[in-house]
Amino acid sequence: MDPKKTLLSWPVVRQLRSGDFLGRGPSVTSARTRGLEPRTSTADKVVQSVCPYCAVGCGQRVFVKDGRVVQIEGDPDSPVSRGRLCPKGSASEQLVNNPGRQRKALYRRPGGADWEPIELSTAVEMIAQRFVESRRRTWQDHDEHGRPLRRTMGIASLGGATLDNEENYLIKKLFTAAGAIQIENQARI
């Protein structure tokens, strides 16, 4: 007989002693359960953030351990959301960590049947070259009345409503300087 097991460790006695009369609380926990701690309490740091889904702008607290996001919860300090998140906001840890998320750059050649791996830097250089070439090919200096246009109608963009203000600013600035005007986002939709 296990010397540590005494009469006092009998389940019924444990239930009575601990006040857990229904036997659904501490009297029936295993050592493993007793050793569990919430991810939020073992995190290395907590970072204040904002939910990336709709435009209510609920406050989030991002819990980080070993350089990885381990949990995202509502920020009770936010005067807008007061700690609450909806199903999407509550699932945003999975937005970041979901195993299906694409982490590598990919390339599909014209007429190609499938994706091919590509170095990120190579891809960005190829895009820069295509940007310059398309701009050159489709450049318009003036309209038919000789009025300045100074633009390309050969390069377009869609997106921005899910991005940061600072990102939209660089996008608009670069495209405008390049003469690309067909720059749009979800706000038109």
Added chain:
Amino acid sequence: MQDLSNADCIVIQGSNMAECHPVAYQWVTEARLKGAKVIHIDPRFTRTSATADKHIPIRAGSDVVLLGALIKFILDNELYFKEYVVAYTNAATLVNEDFQDTEDLDGLFSGYDDELGSYAPDTWAYASSDGEGDESPGTIGGPAAGHEHGQSQSERSAGDQHGSGGPALEHARVLRDETLQDPNTVFQILKRHYARYTPEMVADTCGINVDDFNYLAKAVTENSGRERTTAFVYAVGWTQHTLGAQFIRTAAIVQLLLGNMGRPGGGIMALRGHASIQGSTDIPTLYNILPGYLAMPVAGLHDTWEDYVGAIGNKEQKGFWANADTYAVSLLKAWWGKAATAENDWRFDYLPRLSGAHGTYQTTMAMLDGEVEGYFLLGQNPAVGSAHGRMQRQAMAKLKWLVVRDFNMIESATFWKDGPEIASGELTTEGIETEVFFLPAAAHTEKSGSFTQTQRMLQWHHQAVQPPGDCQSELQFFFELGRRVRELLADSTDERDRPLLDLTWDYPADENGDPDAEAVLAEINGRHLTGDKAGQPLSAYTEMKADGSTDGGCWIYTGVYADGVNHAADRKPGQEQDLTALEWGWAWPANRRILYNRASADPEGKPWSERKKYIWWDEEQGRWTGHDVPDFVPDKAPSYRPEPGTGGAAGLAGDDPFVMQADGKGWLFAPKGMLDGPLPTHYEPQESPVRNPLYAQQSNPARKVFPRKDNLWSPSGDEPGADVYPFVFTTYRLTEHHTAGGMSRWLPYLSELQPEFFCEVSPELAAERGLENGGWATIVSGRAAIEARVMVTERMTPLVIRGRTIHQVGLPYHWGVGGNAVVSGDAANDLLGVALDPNVQIQESKAGSCDIVPGRRPTGEALLRLVAEYQSRAGSTVMTGNELRTGHPESTPDTRGG
């Protein structure tokens, strides 16, 4: 958002707030707990309806009739807030005698041009003080720089420029009759315009019975006035129509008449759907505007700097838009730095010019025509999320190159191998010559930056971790792309490359070697460039100068980086502040939370009531004070009266609360700025089983249509063939998914919660068509046929419109066809065609015509045959639905594109 809890009545219309903005809905719940009445007006009974005092089902697209009837009810029963209306709105202002109403012209306002399909708005102008025609300097209704035709304004989507204030007027002299009796006052015009918008008309058009209308009218008017306020809440249920901007204008008229603007618990709350969709409008990734709602220049209108400055804000008009030159110069200085000088007009010539509408739908059609070579998709999935998904995918198949930047392999990245057009045989993978780059994006936790939420508040999110693998932020990617493009052009002597080479593009690196987002925010905020303060951040946009001594990338955001502090990151806990919470985040302009809040005090500057006290004049201090940042010149006394004709902020009287309007007043009647009429008028949707009961003119005569073989419409009203697509469909969102699914259908949690595309139908419609709950249905429109699981539910109410039962079908639009998501399905947006609101070029996606039959849709070629067979039975041609003028013997088909 929190201010909704101050409302005594909340009308939610065109929004399912409890499901689509659930966390914000807590403030509606708070209001209701304090006794507020909540009314939900929507085609479907939803969780919003379930938690409201009343749900009023409405036929999609008929909202102007309901709100117009509310205006009539307020006027007829003299329930408007008289002192507010006379002092703060343009009710007393006289309109040009030549103005003719839709009641005079059977559904058209004066100035309609049959040839162009749009309005010349000159006759809508305010009356002139010298009694002469509108060419005289006495007219303020005309465009500030010549009379720009509606056609041209529509093409540059000029309506968007009013995101931070009203349109420019030549000056601020107006004629007023404060007894409101002159037949040419706005007040009397309003009365005549809505005379036929009766409760019976509401019943016959919206399917809302007279008792329900009276309930709404009573609730709204009893909860407005000195002591009480009512708020309206809307979302894309109002915007996505061919007269969407006018839906919101109608609510604005109601709120101005009831004195609910600029006051706590009042206003009109727009619930936007993306984390920074407000930010991407303020700092626009949009074709027609520059940061801060400055116009993109248009060839022929703004060829010179003088033309441009005169057009964007005239020095003689009232209010802060008169300083638009300082905003524009500061922007050009931010972009082109030392290269921008007074001598070269600040490099205004570096800006590209518009020459028509270049919105996302026009661009899609240009792709189909082979005019667009390259396309960037930045966190957006048009193959699923844009109207007419088929057109979107076929357009992308014509590109030379496509860059998709996203978290997941969205349908817009894979249409070339598993899109519906591959399945139907219309396209083949090997036949699609598009080169596609997929670049993975960084998440919000992997980068620092600010989102602007729906109430104009910027909130900073801090980077928590490094992006994995090749994932990059847009900041990293675009900085790098710009660097490489400039490198490729470094030796260029071509003049066209100067704007790129002279561009300020030298952001400091953060600790990870990436461009520092806070440095970009500082540039957006603006700096002093000369004098003692050189290099210091600006504190307010009023510090901006037109002489090149300041820069600033977005004037409305000036102040967010005042004193070098990132106020978007202000985080004093809400529980340590009052409800307004001015020390959490930063709202533009000037950290103001309620716009036009000077209107919360009476003309003498005293609160309208103790209960609704918000901003007031402190006589002792000689300043405005209260619970928010006053939206007024801080020390301008209520009694102040400027010299007649004074322009700019100095021209605002002490009781002109609408400081961004060119006459300082709230506009019941819009003498300028709206392209489809100065007053909202009911028109039927582009596709509708109902004939317009008010006018022979069926649909908005200024809407933008695109007569094309791939964009056919159902006949409407009593046209032959309309019965082929007898039902109304409307699209919507669910709590568990996000728009086109790019951020939700790849998440197992959310996919499990809402796994499959479905359609909602009433038990009556199910019986009529033999649809079984849980079974399959095929839904056919003029463009496509899709399949969905059937949900038979009493939440859908059949409406009786003039003795005829109209069924509506509800379709959540989150799913798409592809092989990579956790869950996929047919895309509801494939059913939609492209017809646009003329003010803002937004598509009509909340009301369309369809048929619904039991069973799954055919596949392959048979699917195409099914769609063609319906089109043929309906007799649809490229002209169906595309005649802008209807019901007039002299009307001729319109054959031009939009």
